[in-house]
Amino acid sequence: MLDRLAADHFTPLLHQTLRLGLPDGSALATRVDSVQACPQARMPHAPADRRMPFTVTLTALEPTGFAGGPCTMELPECGLVQGIWVERLAAMGRDHGGAYFQVVFN
Template sequence: MLDQITGEHFRQLLGTSKALYLSDGSQIPVTIVSVVDKPNARMSATGRMPFGVELSSPAQTSFIDGPCAIELPELGLIEGIVVSRTPELGRDAGHVYFDITVN
Protein backbone atom coordinates (compact mmCIF):
# COMPACT_ATOMS: atom_id res chain seq x y z
CA MET A 1 0.00 0.00 0.00
CA LEU A 2 2.90 2.38 0.68
CA ASP A 3 3.82 2.26 -3.01
CA GLN A 4 0.44 3.85 -3.90
CA ILE A 5 0.94 7.02 -1.83
CA THR A 6 1.57 10.23 -3.73
CA GLY A 7 2.05 13.80 -2.61
CA GLU A 8 -1.46 14.54 -3.85
CA HIS A 9 -2.95 12.36 -1.11
CA PHE A 10 -1.40 14.71 1.46
CA ARG A 11 -2.01 17.92 -0.54
CA GLN A 12 -5.75 17.25 -0.28
CA LEU A 13 -5.30 17.45 3.50
CA LEU A 14 -3.23 20.66 3.74
CA GLY A 15 -4.29 22.65 6.78
CA THR A 16 -6.46 19.87 8.17
CA SER A 17 -6.01 17.85 11.34
CA LYS A 18 -5.61 14.09 11.32
CA ALA A 19 -4.74 11.45 13.87
CA LEU A 20 -1.25 9.98 13.65
CA TYR A 21 -1.41 6.45 15.05
CA LEU A 22 1.77 5.36 16.83
CA SER A 23 2.98 1.76 17.04
CA ASP A 24 2.24 1.66 20.80
CA GLY A 25 -1.47 2.22 20.08
CA SER A 26 -1.53 5.88 21.09
CA GLN A 27 -2.49 8.80 18.83
CA ILE A 28 -1.14 12.28 18.21
CA PRO A 29 -3.30 14.95 16.57
CA VAL A 30 -1.32 16.48 13.67
CA THR A 31 -1.93 19.19 11.10
CA ILE A 32 -0.62 18.75 7.55
CA VAL A 33 1.50 21.91 7.17
CA SER A 34 3.22 21.45 3.80
CA VAL A 35 3.94 18.98 1.00
CA VAL A 36 7.08 19.48 -1.08
CA ASP A 37 8.02 17.48 -4.18
CA LYS A 38 11.65 16.31 -4.32
CA PRO A 39 12.38 15.87 -8.06
CA ASN A 40 16.14 15.52 -7.53
CA ALA A 41 15.54 12.35 -5.50
CA ARG A 42 13.59 10.65 -8.30
CA MET A 43 15.11 7.33 -9.37
CA SER A 44 13.63 7.26 -12.89
CA ALA A 45 11.40 9.34 -15.14
CA THR A 46 8.59 6.82 -14.73
CA GLY A 47 8.87 6.39 -10.96
CA ARG A 48 6.81 8.10 -8.30
CA MET A 49 7.73 11.70 -7.51
CA PRO A 50 9.45 11.67 -4.09
CA PHE A 51 8.01 14.15 -1.62
CA GLY A 52 8.19 15.36 1.95
CA VAL A 53 5.35 16.18 4.33
CA GLU A 54 5.65 18.53 7.30
CA LEU A 55 3.33 17.92 10.25
CA SER A 56 2.78 19.94 13.42
CA SER A 57 1.03 19.09 16.64
CA PRO A 58 0.01 21.07 19.71
CA ALA A 59 0.28 17.85 21.74
CA GLN A 60 3.50 17.57 23.70
CA THR A 61 4.82 14.05 23.19
CA SER A 62 7.95 12.02 23.81
CA PHE A 63 7.58 10.36 20.39
CA ILE A 64 10.77 10.87 18.33
CA ASP A 65 10.48 8.63 15.27
CA GLY A 66 9.22 5.33 13.99
CA PRO A 67 6.53 3.65 11.94
CA CYS A 68 3.06 5.18 12.20
CA ALA A 69 -0.30 4.98 10.47
CA ILE A 70 -2.48 7.73 9.03
CA GLU A 71 -5.81 7.81 7.21
CA LEU A 72 -5.50 9.09 3.62
CA PRO A 73 -8.22 9.93 1.09
CA GLU A 74 -8.98 7.10 -1.35
CA LEU A 75 -6.48 4.77 0.37
CA GLY A 76 -7.83 4.43 3.89
CA LEU A 77 -5.56 3.66 6.83
CA ILE A 78 -1.95 3.46 5.70
CA GLU A 79 0.43 1.70 8.08
CA GLY A 80 4.21 1.66 8.14
CA ILE A 81 4.83 5.32 7.30
CA VAL A 82 8.08 6.38 8.96
CA VAL A 83 7.67 9.66 10.81
CA SER A 84 10.57 11.63 12.29
CA ARG A 85 10.49 14.50 14.75
CA THR A 86 12.21 17.70 13.63
CA PRO A 87 13.49 20.61 15.72
CA GLU A 88 11.25 23.65 16.12
CA LEU A 89 13.99 26.01 14.82
CA GLY A 90 12.23 29.28 15.53
CA ARG A 91 8.72 27.97 14.99
CA ASP A 92 6.00 27.95 17.65
CA ALA A 93 7.57 26.37 20.75
CA GLY A 94 4.10 25.25 21.84
CA HIS A 95 4.03 22.72 18.98
CA VAL A 96 6.09 19.69 18.03
CA TYR A 97 7.04 19.09 14.40
CA PHE A 98 7.39 15.96 12.33
CA ASP A 99 8.49 15.02 8.83
CA ILE A 100 7.54 12.22 6.46
CA THR A 101 9.78 11.48 3.47
CA VAL A 102 8.43 9.28 0.70
CA ASN A 103 10.75 8.12 -2.10
Protein backbone atom coordinates in the same frame (compact mmCIF):
# COMPACT_ATOMS: atom_id res chain seq x y z
CA MET B 1 0.85 0.21 -0.41
CA LEU B 2 3.53 2.71 0.66
CA ASP B 3 5.12 2.61 -2.79
CA ARG B 4 1.83 3.77 -4.34
CA LEU B 5 1.40 6.85 -2.14
CA ALA B 6 1.96 10.16 -3.91
CA ALA B 7 1.90 13.82 -2.95
CA ASP B 8 -1.63 13.99 -4.39
CA HIS B 9 -2.86 11.77 -1.54
CA PHE B 10 -1.74 14.39 1.01
CA THR B 11 -2.37 17.70 -0.80
CA PRO B 12 -6.14 17.72 -0.05
CA LEU B 13 -5.24 17.45 3.65
CA LEU B 14 -3.20 20.69 3.75
CA HIS B 15 -3.98 22.66 6.92
CA GLN B 16 -6.32 19.92 8.10
CA THR B 17 -6.04 17.54 11.04
CA LEU B 18 -4.50 14.14 10.45
CA ARG B 19 -4.41 11.58 13.26
CA LEU B 20 -1.27 9.49 13.54
CA GLY B 21 -1.53 6.05 15.05
CA LEU B 22 1.65 5.81 17.12
CA PRO B 23 3.71 2.66 17.73
CA ASP B 24 2.49 2.42 21.34
CA GLY B 25 -1.13 2.26 20.19
CA SER B 26 -2.02 5.84 21.10
CA ALA B 27 -3.05 8.52 18.60
CA LEU B 28 -1.64 11.99 17.99
CA ALA B 29 -3.56 14.79 16.30
CA THR B 30 -1.38 16.70 13.83
CA ARG B 31 -1.89 19.44 11.26
CA VAL B 32 -0.58 18.92 7.73
CA ASP B 33 1.59 22.00 7.16
CA SER B 34 3.14 21.28 3.77
CA VAL B 35 3.44 18.78 0.96
CA GLN B 36 6.49 19.36 -1.22
CA ALA B 37 7.73 17.54 -4.30
CA CYS B 38 11.47 16.80 -4.22
CA PRO B 39 12.53 16.38 -7.85
CA GLN B 40 16.21 16.69 -6.93
CA ALA B 41 15.85 13.44 -4.92
CA ARG B 42 14.67 11.46 -7.93
CA MET B 43 17.17 8.96 -9.33
CA PRO B 44 18.57 10.21 -12.67
CA HIS B 45 17.43 7.19 -14.68
CA ALA B 46 14.21 6.43 -12.81
CA PRO B 47 11.33 5.25 -15.02
CA ALA B 48 8.88 8.01 -15.89
CA ASP B 49 6.06 6.16 -14.12
CA ARG B 50 7.89 6.06 -10.76
CA ARG B 51 6.47 8.52 -8.27
CA MET B 52 8.14 11.83 -7.63
CA PRO B 53 9.80 11.87 -4.18
CA PHE B 54 8.02 14.18 -1.73
CA THR B 55 7.90 15.25 1.90
CA VAL B 56 5.01 15.98 4.22
CA THR B 57 5.49 18.19 7.29
CA LEU B 58 3.22 18.01 10.32
CA THR B 59 2.74 19.93 13.55
CA ALA B 60 1.41 18.17 16.64
CA LEU B 61 -1.76 19.77 18.00
CA GLU B 62 -1.05 18.54 21.52
CA PRO B 63 2.06 18.01 23.65
CA THR B 64 3.90 14.77 22.89
CA GLY B 65 7.09 12.94 23.70
CA PHE B 66 6.88 10.98 20.44
CA ALA B 67 10.27 11.16 18.71
CA GLY B 68 9.56 9.13 15.59
CA GLY B 69 8.82 5.68 14.28
CA PRO B 70 6.36 3.68 12.19
CA CYS B 71 2.85 5.13 12.28
CA THR B 72 -0.54 4.58 10.73
CA MET B 73 -2.51 7.27 8.89
CA GLU B 74 -6.07 7.32 7.61
CA LEU B 75 -5.95 8.80 4.10
CA PRO B 76 -9.18 9.62 2.25
CA GLU B 77 -8.41 7.71 -0.95
CA CYS B 78 -6.41 4.90 0.63
CA GLY B 79 -7.98 4.07 3.96
CA LEU B 80 -5.72 3.08 6.85
CA VAL B 81 -2.08 3.01 5.75
CA GLN B 82 0.42 1.30 8.04
CA GLY B 83 4.18 1.51 8.36
CA ILE B 84 4.64 5.19 7.49
CA TRP B 85 7.89 6.36 9.08
CA VAL B 86 7.43 9.69 10.86
CA GLU B 87 10.49 11.57 12.12
CA ARG B 88 10.54 14.43 14.62
CA LEU B 89 12.18 17.67 13.49
CA ALA B 90 14.03 20.28 15.51
CA ALA B 91 12.00 23.42 16.22
CA MET B 92 14.52 25.60 14.30
CA GLY B 93 13.00 29.05 14.74
CA ARG B 94 9.56 27.79 15.74
CA ASP B 95 7.97 27.49 19.17
CA HIS B 96 10.29 25.20 21.14
CA GLY B 97 7.31 23.90 23.08
CA GLY B 98 5.77 22.48 19.90
CA ALA B 99 6.42 19.18 18.17
CA TYR B 100 7.15 19.08 14.44
CA PHE B 101 7.42 16.05 12.18
CA GLN B 102 8.37 15.06 8.65
CA VAL B 103 7.51 12.11 6.44
CA VAL B 104 9.80 11.46 3.46
CA PHE B 105 8.66 9.40 0.49
CA ASN B 106 11.51 8.52 -1.89
